[in-house]
Each structure stands twice: as C-alpha cells, then as structure tokens.
Amino acid sequence: MARPSVAVERREQIIDATMTTIAEHGISGTSLDRIADAVGMSRGHVRHFVGNRDRLLLDTAIALFADHTGKVGSILPSDVADVEGALDYLFGPEFNSPDRENAVVLGFVELSRTTPEIAEVLTTAYTATRLQLADLVAADHTDASPDTCVTVAYGILTCALGSVFLGDFDADPTRMHRSRAAAEALLAAL
Template identity: 30%
Template sequence: MGRPSLAGERRGQILRAAAQSVARYGLAGTTQERIAAAAGMSRSHIRHYMGNHDELIDALWDHVITPYFEAMHAALNGHAPQERLPALVDFLFGPQMARNEDDLVIEALISGAMHDLRLRGRIYDSYSRLEREIARTVREAVPGCESAESLQIAYALICLAFGHSTLAPLPFPPSRQAGMKALAVQMLEALRPGEGRAAR
C-alpha cells in the first residue's frame, strides 16, 4: 500500500507561511524566498505544490476568506428564516469578525488588487457572492422584499461590518460597535411589513 499524499499538508504549511509573510511584509514584499524560508522548504517545493504566483495568490485568498463564509453559514444554520437576520447581525458585529492577522492579509490583497485586474476580479467574485448570500437571507426573512432592495441592504451591511472591523484598531470607544450594530438592526427592521413599508 502506497504512502498517503503529503500534498494537502504541504499546501497548508505553505499557505500559512504565505499569510504570515503578507501580514508582515505586504503583498509586494512577499517573495517566494520569504515564503519558502517561513515554510521550511525550497522555492521549487513552493512551485511544485502551489503552481505559479497567480495560483499561489488565489489559494491564499481562498485560505483567508473561506473561514468567514463557513462561520457565517454555521451562524445561520438551524434558524428559521425570520430568525436568521438577528443571527446575521450578531455574526457581522460579533467576536467572529474581531480583527486578527488574517485581516492584514485580506487588506493587503485588496490593496494589491488595485493594480492587478485579475486579482481584483477574484476578490470581487468573493464579495459579490457574500452580497448575494446576505441578500437571499434578507429576502427569505422578509417576504415581498425585492431583489434590488435586498442587494442594497446586503451591500450596506457588508460596508458597515467591514468598515467597523477595519477601524477597530483605533481607540474609538466601545459604544461605536454597539452603535453600528444598532444601525444594522434598524435598517433591517425598516424592511418588515408595516405602515412604514406600505407607505413607500
């Protein structure tokens, strides 16, 4: 019986090293030499397991963004449609979105995408998917909510949550987070059937 492939283990090791390098040196300062040194491998190993530079960066983006999608799905699973909106707000403004080293990687990749059309498209695909998933959650919880409106709400929620996360290292008082969460709740409550909605 042959030995099990080490490719998955090696890829994980390389991606962790790449994330550390991008967090420390930025995207432009992250070289294959630095990734190889951090991973304890040669440059040829990096290329063997990860492919070319673009393939490595794509895999790194998936490595840092996928856990957020998985955590959001876990936060919403098991809830009835009407209960998913409070669960969504709790997720977007809760400890799962607290800043960590992955945020440095995500921000470096987004910054790098300003000069890389291919990477920009890759990142846009992820955030567009997030927007669609949140919009679908809104429509399922609020019958009669139109697609365009749900997408606008989804985009606003993403901007509120990610903007807050980006500013979290600054010494704003804790009331700012509570204020952003309350604003998100108000925005969603305005979608509920009632006099305010009927009058539009």
C-alpha cells in the same frame, strides 16, 4: 490506509506561511524568499509545490475564501440561517478581531487594485455574501421588494466591513455596537 499526498500537505503549509507573511509584511513585502523562510523550505521547493508568487497569492486568496468544497462563496459561516445570525457573526468578535486573517484580507484588497484575478476572488466572495444576506432579509421581510432587500444587504455588509477595517486602528469600544446599530436601522426601515 493510504498516506495523504506530501504535495497536498506541503501546499497547505506554504499557503499558511503565505498568510503569515502577508500579515507580518503586507503584500508588497511578501516574497517567495520570506515565505520559504516562514515555512522552512528552500525557495526552489516552494516554487516546486506552488509555482510563482502570483500563482501562490491567487491560490492563497482562493483558500481563504473557499468553502469546504474548495469553491469561493459567502464569507458567512454555513450554519447562519437568519438575519440575526448573520448580524451576530458580522458584528461579533470573531469577524471583527484585528487578527491574521483580517490582515491578509486587507492585503488582498490592496492587491486586487492591480490584479484582476484577486479582484475576481474578492468580488465572488462578497457578492455571494451580499446575495445570501439579501435572501435572509427577504425571508424576514416578505413584503420588501427584491431590489430593496439587496440594497439593505449591501448596507449591512458595508457597515460590517467598515467596522472591520476601522478595527485595525480605531480602538473605540463602541465601534462594533454602533456599526451593528446602523445595520439594524437599515432593517428597521423596511
């Protein structure tokens, strides 16, 4: 059996080190030198495998939001089949934990203000999520208009993201529960 390409393995290692560096130092503190130190390579090797910092950050954003095919899509897991499953994920501990991945996403939110390519990745991921939620809402509420389903999906996603972002500094143990209750109130109003 053929051995996987060293270049693919190195790119994956560098992207992982980039996420760690963003989580530890923020976007502005993420330099090729710090990434090289984190991955244990020279700066020149990092550039050889991934190009410049801007290209690396874009590739990292894509990797973070890509599905198993490499395409940027919904942030919901592929096995979510109904609104209840979506709420369980969006208001559950995995999505809401103040971990490395959430710190990286916040870094990309910051970077999206000045980097259209990063903004496009985020917009694609969250639009796909909103549309998937709208489809799930429509399946449960067949009498609701498509526009209403999209509006409710937008509200659910906004509640979930707000809860995540607050989690970095708000230790209120009821935060997730109250955010989910707000999303459920939107659904109950249909």
